[in-house]
Amino acid sequence: MMLAAPDGPAPGEVTAGSRVTIHLLDGKLSFSFNVGDTGNPVTPRKVTRIKPTHGVYVNTGLRALSSFDCLYDADGGYLGLRPVGERR
Helix, strand or coil: CEEECCCCCCCEECCCCCEEEEEECCCCEEEEEECCCCCCCCCCCCCEECCCCCCCEEECCCHHHHHEEEEEECCCCEEEEEECCCCC
8 A cells, every 4th residue: 555645754664553544535435454454354465655746645455445345337437335244
């Protein structure tokens, strides 16, 4: 995972045990993990802060998708995400 924020810490590795929470869609969707937690399937193998080039940037990698049921509408270009286990 790569993270960047204009007001964030200097570039480098994020310390094991650090809690990372990503909020999407104004907080309607989120996922969290502790860096280095090998028992959690959404935890990336490595989390690196990078130098911001234009605003906040997060590249979650593919592991984050294991927390969601995903649907992509190729015609309309829409992506639907629902937390795994949540049924309506």
